[in-house]
Amino acid sequence: MKADIVVIGGGASGLAAAMAAKETAPGASVLIAEKLPRTGKKLIATGNGKCNLSNNSLGKRNFHGSIDAMSIISRTPDWHELFDEKLGVACVTGSEGREGGVYPRSNSSTTVLNALRLRLSSLGVIEQCECEITEIKSSNGGFTLVYYGGEIVCRKVIIAAGGYAAPSFGTDGGMLRIIKNMGIKSEKICPAVAPLRVSPDRLKGLKGVRIKGEIAAFSDGRELRREKGEIQFNENNVSGICVFNLAYLFQQYEGRLTLRADLAPDMTTDELGAYFHRLRSDRCGFTAEELLSGFFVKNLAVWLIRNVLGKSPSEPIDSINDKDIEHLCRAVKSLELEVTGCSPWQNAQSTMGGISANQVTDSLESVKYGGMYFCGEILDVAGDCGGYNLQWAWSSGIWAGKNAALSLKGGNNGKGR
Ligand SMILES: Cc1cc2nc3c(=O)[nH]c(=O)nc-3n(C[C@H](O)[C@H](O)[C@H](O)COP(=O)(O)OP(=O)(O)OC[C@H]3O[C@@H](n4cnc5c(N)ncnc54)[C@H](O)[C@@H]3O)c2cc1C
Incomplete structure (x- = not known):
């Protein structure tokens, strides 16, 4: 030819x-x-x-x-x-x-x-x-x-x-x-335009959770890029268009890339704190999980109580003290997820x-x-x-x-x- x-x-x-x-x-x-x-x-x-x-x-x-x-x-x-x-x-x-x-x-x-x-x-x-x-x-x-x-x-x-x-x-x-x-x-x-891997241990219990938020990629404490959109939590990775748009950074920052997700970008840490304080007093007699269950889907509410506060979701809401609320707010505004790898080519x-x-x-x-x-x-x-x-x-x-x-x-x- x-x-x-x-x-x-x-x-x-x-x-x-x-x-x-x-x-x-x-x-x-x-x-x-x-x-x-x-x-x-x-x-x-x-x-x-x-x-x-x-x-x-x-x-x-x-x-x-x-x-x-x-x-x-x-x-x-x-x-x-x-x-x-x-x-x-x-x-x-x-x-x-x-x-x-x-x-x-x-x-x-x-x-x-x-x-x-x-x-x-x-x-x-x-x-x-x-x-x-x-x-x-x-x-x-x-x-x-x-x-x-x-x-x-x-x-x-x-x-x-x-x-x-x-x-x-x-x-x-x-x-x-x-x-x-x-x-x-x-x-x-x-x-590129792909999910990013996070340890399955860190994501245990979050599979299937989707939330509108903001997600930023950091390396050595420096913010590289921030994206808004729906964040999807899967068994061993996070995805969603906002995450897809950060995946290319893995090329340059492999082993040094961390994601920080803001799960309530429309509220400041102080506003969030005031909201949770009010809920805690309004919901006297409820369980710890119920502090968050009207704000987040159940799996995420349970995950935060367990992983951020180290408490059982069925503990009384009164067991959550002011320091706990501070911790919760910090986690909601900046949930840290270490990137452990990139997704397979397929x-x-x-x-x-x-x-x-x-x-x-x-x-x-x-x-x-x-x-x-x-x-x-x-x-x-x-x-x-x-x-x-x-x-x-x-x-x-x-x-x-x-x-x-x-x-x-x-x-x-x-x-x-
Ligand atoms: C599921 C999916 C959805 C996407 N959606 C979008 C979207 O909506 N918008 C967007 O902007 N981008 C999207 N993309 C990305 C976009 O499709 C690609 O970036 C784009 O197609 C790249 O074009 P290309 O011509 O360089 O390569 P390709 O489209 O990949 O074409 C390369 C071609 O070369 C052929 N080829 C390879 N090796 C040889 C060889 N040795 N001899 C002969 N032929 C060979 C392949 O068979 C293939 O047909 C999507 C990608 C995927 C996988």
């Missing part, structure tokens, strides 16, 4: 890259090599099948890693130009209770995938599925891509093969290993780490191999939960595709630098 440009990986960024490449160089042949039986499998699963495809509020704060994602996003079409205007996918914002989140009006991710595939087929982009690239050889001013059963020769290659997150969608980090063996450096990886939605900023040029071309481009999650960019990762996939794909196509007219095809 031969093509001018081959895109490895038919996910969000690969589809966008192929589209931009063919639009920029209509006379060039563009082929997508996808390992799975069909393209866009992960895209279909995004946003619980509804595809949170971008966000109305995009800023540096929402992207992590060595690459300046916003500088590329700002140079590519926004979601309205890309989806509403070019692809004919009507979009709405703020549905699903997600402030700023952009979704297809149809509420279905298949609308997004179908529109992209329709555009690709009308442009004449070839999709080659069940084609896993296992080796990339730089040769004769271009590249030879090896797959089981054959080779594809191309002038430019765009690597859009994703990271490690959610391996059931074809992304097990295999391509990052191939790239590493070619001498291209990548940053340390860890799951529970992650994105990858923190990947190909470093110093390995690519401003056009996302490899510094080491001219004619090789990268886009999407394989690069060292991890976005927050809320449409940021897909926005990065679209923008980096379009940017890499456009630049690869422009370079067909000249440049140092495939030559080491």
